[in-house]
Amino acid sequence: MRCGNTLLILGFASVMWKSVFGCSEGLENNGSHCIDVNECENPSVVCGDHTKCFNTWGSFTCQCLHGYRHTQGKPNFTAFDNGQCSDINECTDDKEICGPFATCQNIIGSYNCTCKFGYVKINSSNAGHCTDIDECEHEHICGQEGNCMNTNGSYWCKCRKGYTNYGNERTLCSELNCERFSADSRPAQSLGGLADILSMMKNSCLALSNSSTSGEGKAEGEALLEKLLTATDSILSPGPLDNSEGVSGLLSTVENSILLIGPQLKGNRTKIESAETDAQIAVQRGKTRPTGPIYLTNENAGLSTDWKTAAGTGTYPGFALAALLSYKNLEGSVNRSFEELKEDENDDVSFQIFSKVVSVVVSNPSTQNLSHNVTITLRHLQEIKESPELSYICAYWKEKGAWSTDGCHQQHSNTTHTVCTCKHLSSFAVLMALYPMEPDFGLLVVTKIGLVISLLCLILSILTFKFCRSIQGTRNTIHLHLCICLFLADLIFLVGISQTTPEGGCKFVAAMLHFFFLGVFTWMLLEGVQLYRMVVLVFNATIRPLYLYVTGYGAPLVIVIISAIIRPNGYGTDRHCWLSSGLIWSFFGPVCVIIILNVFFFIITVWKLAQKFTSLNPDLSKLHKIKAFTVTAIAQMCVLGLMWVFGAFLFQQGLTPVEYIFTILNSLQGALVFIMHCLLSKQVREEYINILCTPQMKKRSDFSSTNPSSSQSQLQRAMLVINEETLE
The missing domain is CATH 2.10.25.10 (Laminin)
Structure with missing residues (x-):
């Protein structure tokens, strides 16, 4: 009892102590x-x-x-x-936490399960497992001509015969039109080698059509594309194609083939180049329509469009394609068929292909009505300065085999490129339109007056060399035929240089100008050779006439014949009946050689003359005459050579001062021959006096001949004639 009371007292005391002095930790008073x-x-x-x-x-x-x-x-x-x-990290602690058909993603304090493609969650909780989706429950998921086969997490489409999905198993089945590759078509019959391409592509098309899974041909896309371009090279490599229908057939076949091959390519971007073609193909695959821009470029062209335009607005087959194909040498085969363009222009306007031909291909079936315009950049074949006489036109090749501008227009151009905008797709090129330049009235007057003066002087020179007996000899023969060649060249130049129609007549005029102008220089070379022989050879210095004719006319004829065989289209241009840029060196080449040889002969001649003038007993009369002959020949060569320095630029545009200089020098050439070889010759002047003298002057001349004091002068005159004939 005493012990219990004691504990009670102690407990009460403890409580009283804490209430007075404080509570323990975790408690408060x-x-x-x-x-x-x-x-x-x-x-x-x-x-x-x-x-x-x-x-x-x-x-x-x-x-x-x-x-x-x-x-x-x-x-x-x-x-x-x-x-x-x-x-x-629940995803590492329990790898099966989301099940086999989902992926686990750890988040702070939890995790998230995402079903794989083709699966869906059974419930909305994170721990809900995923189950397969039966995609075949969706109507027409493979198209009306495809059978859907469900698989665990996916499905695949089995296309019926005549349809394919190009190996893309989860896309719609598209119809295959293998008959478009018929080798019996007219273009295939008109162009050799085209039937082989059509046959190859038809076999590939049928193989896809008959495939049970429609995916067996996918791995062969690159090989098939290479075969297509190789077969195209075999058609184009021999040279330009003459058949417009065959060209249209080839372009159409290659475009259809790319549409067949493109979806079978493994990569999304394919670039392949051959000897005659350069192809770039872009492909996008997937169930949703692709978006974004498309840029395809090569050395000669560039394409800018977007995937929406390439895919189109119709049924999406699971892939979209865009291709740019550049032909390296096809422009020579289609540099014609401008009739439709000329209907809207003056008949005098001429057209020519001024870029490589390129084809643009897209999978959009409505290529004639695109949702957005496509931009095509084409590089010019050469740089030409801007001129009011020319313009650049964006054109496409129609299936009927003609160039047209419908739906295409030029966005802008510079000296190297033209940018075209088109609302439909085909094969494209830049055309250069040359508008007739208004003739310069002053130049026409100077040309006609100058050439008439030259022709009159040459006629007088020809008559003089033909009928003046006192100057007959080898040099006279050379001068006669030099004047004949120059007269005919100037006459043809005056009458026919601008007569570009008909084409055959223009070629003939160009060939005649080529021949006679070469003849002038050849006879000038013979004159240099004759002067050289007169100084170096003491006896037998003359050249037989047969050798002169063979050389003077034969050498130019051989050059003209060879030039016509090698490049027959080089005679005549769109503006003048003269040599084209590819043939011009068949004239300037021989001219340069002749001038170099003549300079050599004249240097030797002057050197020999200087030696003979310093000899002990020089024959001064002969030496002075040879000196005079040499001076006139050198002057003649300088004027004619200088004339053709400007003549080299005569047929280019925007060089009117050069045309004036050429015309003036051309007229001076005939006058120079007449003045130096006729008027400055004492014998010729005497012949002119005899022809122009009145009867009274003739009597006076006869009376003077009977005068003994004049007999000596008459004898001297005769001796002079003899010496001149010996010299000739």
Whole structure:
């Protein structure tokens, strides 16, 4: 009893002591007694982040939230314990947490399951597993001509005969029109080698059509494209094609073939180049329509469009294609068929292909009515300065074999490129239109007056050399035929240089000008050779007439014949009946050689003359005459050579001053021959006096001949004639 009372007293004393002096940890004094303190009112301070706090009498305990784990593995802990709660990576702790048909993604405090393609969640919770989707429940997922086969997580389409999905198993079945590759068509019969291409493509088309899975031909896309371009090279490599229908057939066949081959290519971008072609193909695959821009470029052209335009607005077959094909040498085969263009222009306007021919192909079946215009950049074949006489036209090749501009227009051009905008697709090229330049009235007057003066002087020279007996000899023969060639060249130049129609007549005029102008220089070379022989050879200095004729006319004839055989189209241009740029050196080449040889002969001649003038017993009369002959020959060569320095630029545009200089020098050439070889010759002047003398002057001349004082002068005159004939 005493012991119980003692414990009661001690307990009461303890309570009284704490009430007076304070409460223990975790408790607080409310004025009368100690009560519990709720430490969990601020759990982030007490327990830390990602925790849950539980209050107890006089204390508390902490637990990690779901998805977190204590770093020391304690399920319950207090703030005094070391460690903290960190995220649990459920995806690594339990690899099967999402099931076999989903992928697990860890997130802070939890995880997320994402079903793989072809699967869907059974329920909306993260732990819900995924099950296969039966895509074949969707109506016409393979198209009306395809049978859907469901597989675990996917499906594939089996196309009926005559349809294919080009190996893209989850796309619509598209109809294959293999009959468009018929080798019995008219273009195939008109162009050799085209039937082989059509047969090859038809076999490939039928193989796709008969394939059970429609995917067996996919791996052969690159090989088939290479075969197509190789077969195209065999058609184009021999040279330009003469048949417009065959050209149209080839272009159409290659475009259809690319549409067949493109979806079978492995990569999304394919570039292949051959000897005659350069192809770039871009393909996009997928169930949704592709978007974004398309840029295809090569050395000669560039294509700018977008995938929406390439795919079209109709039924999307699961792929879209865009291709740019450049032909390296086809422009020579289509540099014609401008009739439709000329209907809207003056008949005098001439057209020519001024870029490589390129074909643009897209999978859009409505290429004649595109949703957006396509931009095609074409590089010019050569740089030409801007001129009011020419313009650039964007044109396309129609199936009937003619150029047209419908639906295409030029966006802008510079000296190297033209940018075209078109609302339909085909094969394109830049055409250069040459408009007739208005003739310069002043130049026409100077040309006609100058050439008439030259012709009159040459007629007088020809008559003089033919009938003046006092100057007959080898040099006279050379001068006679030089004047004949120059007279005929000037006459043909005056009458026919601008008569470009008919084409055959223009070629003939150009050939005659080529022949006679070469003849002038050849006879001038013979004169240099004759002067050289007169100085170097003491006896037998003359050249037999047969040798003169063979050389003077034979050499130019041989050059003209060879030129006509090598380049028959080089005679005659669109503006003048003269040599084209590819044949011009068949004239200037021989002219340069002749001038170089004549310079050599004249140097030797002058050197020999200088030696003979310094000799002890020079024959001064002969030497002075040879000196005079040499001076006139050199002057003649300088004027004629200078004339053709300007003549080299005569037929280019925008060089009117050069045309004036050429015309003036051309007229001076005939006058020079007449003045130097006729008027400055004493014998010729005497012949002119005899012809023009009146009867009274003739009597006076006869009376003077009977005068003894004049007999000596008459004898001297005769001796002079004899010496001149000996000299000749």
